[in-house]
Amino acid sequence: MKRIIYLILTAGILLTSCNSGTKPANKSNEKESSMSITKKPFGKVDGKEVYLFTLKNKNGMIVKITNYGGIVTSILTPDRNGRFDDVVLGYDNLDGYLKDTPYFGALVGRYANRIANGKFTIDGKEYSLAINNGPNSLHGGIKGFDKVVWDAEQFETGNGAGVKLHYLSKDGEEGYPGNLDIYVTYTLTNDNELKIDYSATGDKPTPVNLTHHSYFNLAGTTGRDILGQKLFIDADKYTVVDKNLIPTGELRDVTGTPMDFRKPETVGNRIDEVEGGYDHNYVLNNNGKLTKIAELYDTVTGRVLDVFTTEPGIQFYSGNFLDGSITGKKGIVYRKHFGLCLEAQHFPDSPNHPEFPNTILRPGEKYTQTTIYKFGTK
Ligand code: BGC
DSSP: OHHHHHHHHHHHHHHHHHHHHHHHHHHHHHHHHTSEEEEEEEEEETTEEEEEEEEEOTTOOEEEEESBTTOEEEEEEEOTTSOEEEOBOOOSSHHHHHHOOSOTTEEEOSBOSEEGGGEEEETTEEEEOOOOBTTBEETTSTTOGGGSBOEEEEEEETTEEEEEEEEEEOTTGGGOOSOEEEEEEEEEETTSEEEEEEEEEESSOEEOBOEEEOOBOTTTTSSOOSTTSEEEEOEEEEEEEOTTSOEEEEEEEOTTSTTOOSSOEEGGGSGGGSTTSOEEEEEESSTTSOEEEEEEEOTTTOEEEEEEESSSEEEEEOOTTOOSOEEOGGGOEEOTTSOBEEEEESOTTGGGOTTSOOOEEOTTOOEEEEEEEEEEEO
8 A cells, every 4th residue: 555655646746746747847948939920911013922921929029011112011029018019110012112102121132222323334345224313324224133023932030020122123124234143031029120131243343332221200109200210320420411311422521420339329409400311321430340339229219220231331311302291100100200210231423433342243242231220128
């Protein structure tokens, strides 16, 4: 009898310890599996299927990406009280993006920002690009990378979930020389980062300058513009531009000017002193290393956005051309300064400025850049 009681007790102890041994493992599996990716049809463009990928990390942060234009349609991130809201501008459906968009959330290329008169010369040969912005070519021309359907493959890593996009830009597209094979990987990590890795190779010398064009508003969908948000940019200089926003070649010191964001400054404090508002390329102090170069902070919600990049420049655009003519997600009217862009890039019009960091990619070389948008609160 004693023996039976002993056996029952031992079996009981063993069972309990087995259970307690598996419980934490189950818990951590649950945590891991709370990271997820879903893929849903989003429409059709140029006869090709377009999808909407929803990435969710273990903290509940959500990023939605479509393979049309590589557009990030939503970023849902918490405020300091844990309330989630969407911090980028955009549309509820594909139609909005097809009808009219000032590059909301898009991947921009082959050359981000402007090339003067759409002309440049490589090895003595002059090229003419599609003109779409006054006399200039802007953001890759009439049908840039923001308006094409990318191949897309979803993936999961130990620390995140993502979508790998691929596009082959044909020789002569929008006037650019050579076929260009481009890969862009968006990863949402469990550290609340949206990481963007770009690479490209071509078969003729060509200018390449890729960027991401989200309009951020850390106030979310509360109806507040970005003028009260605080910005830091680690740049001592910016590229001076003419009336068509083409660099003159001068790199001007920001000291003592409304362009100085080396200490966090409220965006709206000095914006009236800048003709037309901020739409300038800053010359970053990062020496090409993936370091934090900017921070946006909304004191009301506590949301913070840190930007890291390997690029030598960042275009700070304060949404000056938003004019209330676009009604976006949730029926919100996007008035002037309702979002701001922090576009990591090489300097505008570099192909016509040999003194700027090189943007010509030659056969056998590989273009790479990495930019991280990291969300948090304080
Ligand atoms: C440019 C602006 C332009 C905006 C949207 C920005 O990158 O610097 O001048 O209006 O994109 O088109």
